[in-house]
Amino acid sequence: MNFRYIKSILIGFIVVVLSSLLLTACLKDNFNFKKLAQTEWDPNVAIPLIYSSLTMNDILVKSKSDSVVQVDANNFITLVYKGQYLSLKASDVFIIPDQPFSESYNLDAGGVTALTSVPPGQTYSTSYTDTLNFDPNSPATPAQSRIVIDSISFKSGNWAVSFASLINDNVQIRMSIPKAKQNGVSFAQTFSINSMGTTNGSYNLSGYTFDLSAGGGNKIAVNYTVTITNSGNPVSPSQININQTFSTLAFKKIFGYLGQQTLSAGNDTIQFNIFQSSTSGSFTLANPSMHVTIQNSYGIPISATLSTFKVSGNSGSMGVTGAPNPLPIASPTVSQMGQYLTTSFSLSPNSMNLVNNAPTSSNIKAAVNSQPKYLVYDIAATSNPLGPPALNFVLDTSTIKVNMEVDLPLEGTASGFSFQDTLNFTFPSLNNVQSLLLRSNITNGFPIDLGIQIYFTDANLNKIDSLVTGNRIIAPSAIVNSGSGMVTSPTNKITDLTFNQARINKLTNVSKLLVVASASTYNGGMTSVKFYSTYHLDVKLGAQAQLKVKQ
Numbered sequence: 310m311n312f313r314y315i316k317s318i319l320i321g322f323i324v325v326v327l328s329s330l331l332l333t334a335c336l337k338d339n340f341n342f343k344k345l346a347q348t349e350w351d352p353n354v355a356i357p358l359i360y361s362s363l364t365m366n367d368i369l370v371k372s373k374s375d376s377v378v379q380v381d382a383n384n385f386i387t388l389v390y391k392g393q394y395l396s397l398k399a400s401d402v403f404i405i406p407d408q409p410f411s412e413s414y415n416l417d418a419g420g421v422t423a424l425t426s427v428p429p430g431q432t433y434s435t436s437y438t439d440t441l442n443f444d445p446n447s448p449a450t451p452a453q454s455r456i457v458i459d460s461i462s463f464k465s466g467n468w469a470v471s472f473a474s475l476i477n478d479n480v481q482i483r484m485s486i487p488k489a490k491q492n493g494v495s496f497a498q499t500f501s502i503n504s505m506g507t508t509n510g511s512y513n514l515s516g517y518t519f520d521l522s523a524g525g526g527n528k529i530a531v532n533y534t535v536t537i538t539n540s541g542n543p544v545s546p547s548q549i550n551i552n553q554t555f556s557t558l559a560f561k562k563i564f565g566y567l568g569q570q571t572l573s574a575g576n577d578t579i580q581f582n583i584f585q586s587s588t589s590g591s592f593t594l595a596n597p598s599m600h601v602t603i604q605n606s607y608g609i610p611i612s613a614t615l616s617t618f619k620v621s622g623n624s625g626s627m628g629v630t631g632a633p634n635p636l637p638i639a640s641p642t643v644s645q646m647g648q649y650l651t652t653s654f655s656l657s658p659n660s661m662n663l664v665n666n667a668p669t670s671s672n673i674k675a676a677v678n679s680q681p682k683y684l685v686y687d688i689a690a691t692s693n694p695l696g697p698p699a700l701n702f703v704l705d706t707s708t709i710k711v712n713m714e715v716d717l718p719l720e721g722t723a724s725g726f727s728f729q730d731t732l733n734f735t736f737p738s739l740n741n742v743q744s745l746l747l748r749s750n751i752t753n754g755f756p757i758d759l760g761i762q763i764y765f766t767d768a769n770l771n772k773i774d775s776l777v778t779g780n781r782i783i784a785p786s787a788i789v790n791s792g793s794g795m796v797t798s799p800t801n802k803i804t805d806l807t808f809n810q811a812r813i814n815k816l817t818n819v820s821k822l823l824v825v826a827s828a829s830t831y832n833g834g835m836t837s838v839k840f841y842s843t844y845h846l847d848v849k850l851g852a853q854a855q856l857k858v859k860q
Contacts, residue, residue, distance in 0.1 A: 365755065365844045384841040388717040392579040394688060397572055399607060399707040403456070403563065405445050408555040412439055414535065416476070416547035424478075429541040436534045441553070443519065444527045450568075453696040457526035457566040464561040464705055466514035473550040474502045477542040480549065483534040488520035502549075504540065514555070518562075526565055560705055567609055567701040572690040572709065576617060579684040579713060584622060594721040595837060597677040598657040599629070603638050604649045604710040608702035611638045611709065613690035620681030627679055631656045631671025636688070638709075647704060677717065684715060720794060723757070724834025725827060731770070732822040743855040745808040750849040751784040754799040756838035759784035760827040765819040772823070774815050776806060781827070784846070789831040794839040799847075 365386060377389040414437070416424065424433040446455045474480050485497040496517070502508050521529050535549070584592075605611065613636045619628045632654065639650035658674035688711060693699050753759065761783055763776035777783070783804045787796040808816075830838045 360847075360849050362845050362847045365840055365842050380842045384843050386719045386840045386842055388583065388719065390579050390581060390684075390715045390717070392577060392684075392713045393710065394577045394686060394713060395572070395574050395690075395709060395711040397574070397709050398705070399703040400559065400705040402570060402572065403445075403560070403567060403703060405461075405558040405560060407558070408441075408443055410441050410553045412551050414533065414549040414551065416535075416537070416544065421544045421547055424537055424539055424544055427539050429539050432536050432538050434534060434536040436532065439531050439533065440524065441529050441531060442527060443521050443529055443555075446568075453569045453693070455566075455697075456568045457697070458563060459522040459526055459565040460518060460520050460563070461560050462518040462562040463514040463516070464559045466558040467554075467556050468512040468514050469509065469552075469554045469556070470498075470500075470511075471507065471509035471552045472500055472502055473507045473552075474505060475546045475548045475550070476537060476544065477504050478540045478544070479504055479538045481536040481538075482549070483536070485532045485534075486519075486529060487532070488523070488529055489517055490520075491517045504542075514558070521565075562702070562704050564700070564702045566693070566697050566699055567703065568693065569696055570692045572611065572613075572692060573688060576685055576687045578686075579715060581681055581683065581715075583717070584680045584682050591724045591834065592680050592721070592726050593678050593723070594674070594717055594719075596658065596718050596720065597673055598655060598716045599671075599673055600653065600655045600714045600716070601632070601636075602651060602653040602710075602712045602714075603636060604651050604708070604712075605638055605640055606647065606649045606704070606707045607692070607709055608641055608643065608646060608707070609692045610640055610694065610699065611690055611692050612694035613638055613688050615686060616689040617685055617687035619685050620676045620679060621683045621685055622679060622681040624679050626685075627672070627676050627681070629656070629671070629673060629676050629684075631673065638690075643702060646702060647706075649708075677715070684713070686713065719840035720837060721830075722834045722837055723828055723830045725829060728824075728826045728828075730824045732824060733820065734822045735820055742813055743810055745813065745855075746853040747806045748851045748853075749783060749804045749806070750801070750851075751804070752799050752801045752847040753784040754787050754796060754845045754847075755784075756786050756789045756794075756796050756831045756840070756844075757784075758782050758786045758829045758831075760829075762825045764823040764825070765816060766821045766823050767818050768820045770821060770823060773819055774812055786829075786831040787844075789836055789838050791832075791836050794837050795841070796838075796844060799845075 377391065379387045379389055381387070416435070420433070420435055423435075427433050443458065445458065470484070472482060480502040482500045482502065483497070484500065485495065487495045489496040496512075498510060498512075500508050500510065519529055521527055523530060603613075614634050615632050615636065618632055619626045637652040637654060639652050641648050641650050656671040656673040658671065690709075693701065751759075760781040761777060762781050764772045765774045765776070766772050783802065785800045785802055787799045789795065790797050830836065
C-alpha cells in the first residue's frame with residue numbers, strides 16, 4: 310500500500326485545526342509544512358506533527374494589522390493606530406494662473422510733430438509708464454477671498470515679451486521694471502525693431518522677486534523709453550503693440566493677504582483591525598486615549614473644527630466628544646518663517662482634558678469599547694477667518710499637517726467577544742480513510758479563554774458538519790492575579806477531535822470553512838487583565854489515521 314496517501318488527508322485536517330487555534334492567522338508562519346511532507350505514515354500510528362510557542366508580540370506583529378505595537382520597559386503592550394488626515398502644501402493651495410497682458414503705445418500728435426521736426430537720421434525719444442495688474446483672482450472671487458499680493462518671489466516661470474511696430478521707422482525700446490529684481494538687480498532690457506517689424510524675448514523668472522505693493526497690491530509698474538529714428542517717411546500709423554505673458558508660475562515666497570481659503574481633504578478614516586472580524590460580545594479597554602497633533606508653517610491665521618468625528622462599526626456610529634472647538638492652531642510670525650508651530654490635544658477617560666484652558670470630559674472610552682471598525686473624521690478649516698486686512702506669508706514648502714493617533718493599552722476585559730471569517734477549503738479524496746484523530750495539547754499563558762467552532766459548508770455556506778462537539782474552549786485562560794491583572798501561571802488542556810466513518814463521508818461536498826472564534830478574559834470577563842509581550846501560547850499537535858486496508 311502507498312501510505313503516503315494519508316499525508317494529504319491529514320495535512321488538510323491540520324490546516325483546519327490550525328486556522329482555529331488562534332483568533333489571527335499568524336500560526337501558519339511558525340509551522341514548517343515541509344516537515345509534514347517528509348513524514349512516512351503508517352496506517353494506524355499516532356505521530357507528533359507540530360510544536361510551536363508563540364508570544365503575544367509574535368501574534369500582534371504577524372496579524373497584518375495597521376497598528377504599531379509598543380512595548381514599554383515593563384513589557385506591557387499598547388496598540389497604536391495612526392493616521393495623517395491633512396498634509397496641505399502651500400504650493401498646492403495657492404495656484405498663480407498665467408498672467409497675459411496686451412497694450413498699445415501710440416505716438417500722440419505732439420510726439421509726431423517732435424519726430425518730424427528732427428533731421429532725417431536723427432532720433433526722437435519719449436518715455437511713459439504702464440502698470441500691470443498682476444491678479445491671481447477670478448472675477449467671481451468674493452472680496453474676503455481675493456488674494457492681494459504685496460511681493461512674490463518666483464521659484465520658476467516663463468516671461469514672454471513681444472513687440473509689433475506699425476511705425477515706418479526703426480524703433481528702439483528700453484523696458485525696465487525697477488521693482489522686479491533678481492539678485493538685487495532690477496530688470497532692464499533693450500529691444501530693437503526694424504521699420505514695421507517685430508521682436509520678442511523670453512526670460513526665466515527663477516530667482517526674481519516682484520514688488521506688487523503699489524496701488525494696494527497686485528500691481529507693478531513697467532517703464533518704457535521709446536526712441537524712434539526719423540527716416541523721413543510719413544509717421545502714420547504711429548502705434549506699437551506690446552504683449553506680455555507670465556506663464557507656468559511657481560512661487561517660492563508670497564507676502565500679502567492670501568484670502569479666505571477652504572483647507573480640507575474630505576473624510577478620512579483610521580481602521581481598527583482588532584475589531585474588523587468581531588461579531589458580538591462585550592469588550593472593555595480600561596484606558597484608551599486619542600492624541601491629535603497639528604503642525605503649521607503657514608504664516609496665516611487658520612480656524613478649524615472637527616466637522617466629523619465619530620467611530621463606526623457593527624453597532625452603528627457614535628460621535629466622539631471632548632475635542633476643542635475651534636481646534637488649536639498656531640501660525641508662525643515673520644521671524645519664524647520656515648518653522649513649524651505645533652499644537653496638540655488629547656482625549657482620555659481617566660482625567661479631565663484641558664481644552665482652551667478649560668476642563669472637559671470625553672466619551673473616548675465608550676467610543677472605543679463599542680468595537681468600532683473605523684474612526685471617521687473630517688476637518689473644516691478656513692484661512693483668514695476674520696477676512697481682510699491681514700498680513701500673511703507662505704513659502705512654497707509651507708504645510709499644515711493634522712495627525713491622529715489612537716492608543717489602546719491592552720488592559721481590560723472581554724466576554725463572549727466573537728470573531729467570524731470564511732475560508733475556501735477543499736478536502737482531498739477520503740475514500741480510503743476509516744477514521745481520523747487529531748489531538749491538540751495547548752499550554753495557554755494568555756489571560757483569555759480561547760473557544761473555537763469551525764463549520765464545514767458547501768459553496769452556499771450551508772452547514773454540513775462542525776469540527777468541535779461539546780465544549781468549544783480549547784485553551785482555558787491562564788491564572789491571573791486579580792489585583793495586578795497579570796498572569797501568574799499558565800493552564801494546559803488536551804483536546805481530541807475525532808472523525809469516524811460517518812462524519813468523514815459527509816465531508817465530500819465541503820468547499821468552505823466558516824470559522825467562529827470566541828474569547829473571554831479570565832474569570833468570564835469579570836476580572837481586568839493586562840497583556841505583556843512575555844506571555845506565550847505553546848501548541849502541540851498530533852495525528853492518527855486509520856486507513857481501510859485491503860486484505
